[in-house]
Amino acid sequence: MSCEEEHPDSAEKAPLRRLSLTELRRRTSAKWREYPPDVLPLWVAEMDVPLPAPVVRAVTEAVRRGDTGYATGEGYAAALDGFARRRWGWNGVVAERTTVVPDVMQGIVEVLKLVTGPGDTVVVNSPVYPPFYSFVQHMDRRVVEAPLGDGHRIDPASLERAFRRAVAGGRRAAHLLCSPHNPTGTVHTRQELAEVAALANTYGVRVVADEIHAPLVLPGAEFVPYLSVPGAERAFALLSASKAWHLAGLKAAVAVAGPGAAEDLRRIPPEVSHGPSHLGVIAHTAALAHCDDWLDGVLAGLDENRRLLAELVRRRLPGIRHRPPQGTYLAWLDCRTGGLGEDPAAVFLERGRVALTDGAGFGTGGAGHVRLNLATSPEVLTEAVERMAAVLGPA
Template sequence: MANDLLGTGGSATRNPLTLLTVDELRQRTSTKWRMHPPDVLPLWVAEQDVPLAAPVADALRRAIDLGDTGYPHGTAYAEALGDFAARRWGWHDFRVAHTTVVPDVMMGIVELLRLVTDPGDAVVICSPVYPPFYSFISHADRQVIEAPLGPDLRMDPAALDDAFRRARAAGRKPAFLLCNPHNPTGVVHRRDELETVAELADRHGLRVISDEIHAPVVLRGAHLTPYLTVAGAENAFAVTSASKAWNLAGLKAALAIAGPQAAADLDRMPEEVGHGPSHLGVLAHTAAFDAGEPWLDLLLDGLDANRTLLGQLLAEQLPAVTYHRPEGTYLAWLDCTRLGVPTEPVAEPGVASQLVGPAKMFLDRARVAVSAGEVFGTGGAGFVRLNFATSPAILTEAVTRMGRAGQAYRPATD
């Protein structure tokens, strides 16, 4: 069992999503498996049902054996990411000197917003989008302006232009918080789309911060373009980590990266921010980028298979639900509006634990936990987000349960 959990031995060429049973997963104490009662199958928060990749486990074990649990030091994390970015995305001018370690991606984003915007300034986001964008921006005393995605769930240039214009009118130092790839839709932005973002940001005077936490999780048929490789993005930032691809959210460490014209701003990052990352986190993320690609490739094959399986299951079990096939991430954005489940506004956009609409129905009637689309902002009502980074068996059982609940559901009539 130990070898299987580590992804070594006989499991070294196997799909990481197939290595753990439900009983093993229920021994975990993280939020995915402890938020709900044991009869609930959790397909909500972005944790994967996988064992640690062997290089990550080995790095952590070595540190524990040595008692190497002090403060992080050096640039090995940034160097590993730079090498990974060159191999994976063709980003050959990645500059280690233009990076700094931050506690996690969202804290890095907030600190960057504090560097380049002032209290009261506007931050544009493309809704529906990752719920903490709303809460973190508002808690930092900045205002949110939405630029809703188009009907194809891709960024709408006209909506961006209008939102950027309004953001510029609302304050001296507006910003755009990009999600690349996009959560919850799974869209991987094309280079031409990102070039449009850069052109509009330059025209209206917005600084761009790109959340690229899901960047390594790009599925067959799509290609990730790091925002900082796009012409016109020289004064922008990106923030990323290995946490989503290698399931390391509990090992805190991320990297903020500045374009060449933004390096001076990054140099103003307060010293105390660098005390937030965990040394074990830095070691784990470094090992993932440095030696975790074989494991990642097996994972991506498994996710691609699950992506296809999910489409088949929905067609069989929930034909009223429209499935937008994701290009990246392991998150599926499901249109459940045809089920007729009443929706209602959430108390506070951005609080991901709120359950309304179809998500509440699936929890109550199917004992399957998915994320309510309403918490993702404008455009989310009637949708749910489903995390398919689990075993085919769990995915099949969950969608089968959802299908029975959906078929039995009858909208209330006057």
């Protein structure tokens, strides 16, 4: 049953318009507790939405019957398979080539352990999600950057240089690919991904694709699963319903192996399967299986906010440059000519009471930028930009 069938009112079709600031401030998650109540929080990747009704029902019924034990079974993978076939025309989520993991980053860590060892290199496309650096370095692997090129696109020459450096001396290496890309919102094309696969095969680099934002591709772009491109048979992908359905607090994700990587995936230690939350698996499965229409409402709202932000930046934020994202609910703002110094996020927080994510932590290409979360109401987004405009002075 779809969300719309359970709640036919039009408000269910516009999740980003459902909740007031007063309601949101009752939440106790990181987004709403990190800063004082006079701050508008547009930093961490949480959405200002109510949960879809089938998710609420599935979790509530599980708690009511005491179904709160350990996660098991292939229901999550089956739901992801159905979603991938409906939304992307992809049949690559094959049950015997999947395993449920605690979350995407923990899954990435476990997969990287399969294909690299201590001292080996993991290549990333900077600027990129900061935990890519911290998790990889904590594993005693080296990070080598292959910075994005013009238009925040993958630069094959940069990637080839990084791959060559990574495998020097005969060492193993991996490429941790962020697709769609966080923080820039770039959605990689099939041709770009095929070029990544070709280079990876040439240099013997194993690709691990973080596709957590895959359901959040906006009009004008198309998500291409990395494992669907020629040459990606020995790669892995990590997917989850957490970002697209606001389920980060209900931990679960799926690791998917290409046909040539299935034996590697089977080497993941059994104890990894103890990490996913059983309630998380139940929630994610319900979201993927029953809430396409709710997701469409979110995507419509994000597209509206994307266009609104572009207009507001043009009119109200002189000196700040912005390329509207193709996917995710994140906007990447270049503040280097805005007169805000080395840490524009700190300035907007202190003087404007708007919390954004500092770009410096995203690696090369991040300094002087801020990341802004679009997944809120148009009213909150407008108020945030007005506060930022007041910091910059008259337009």
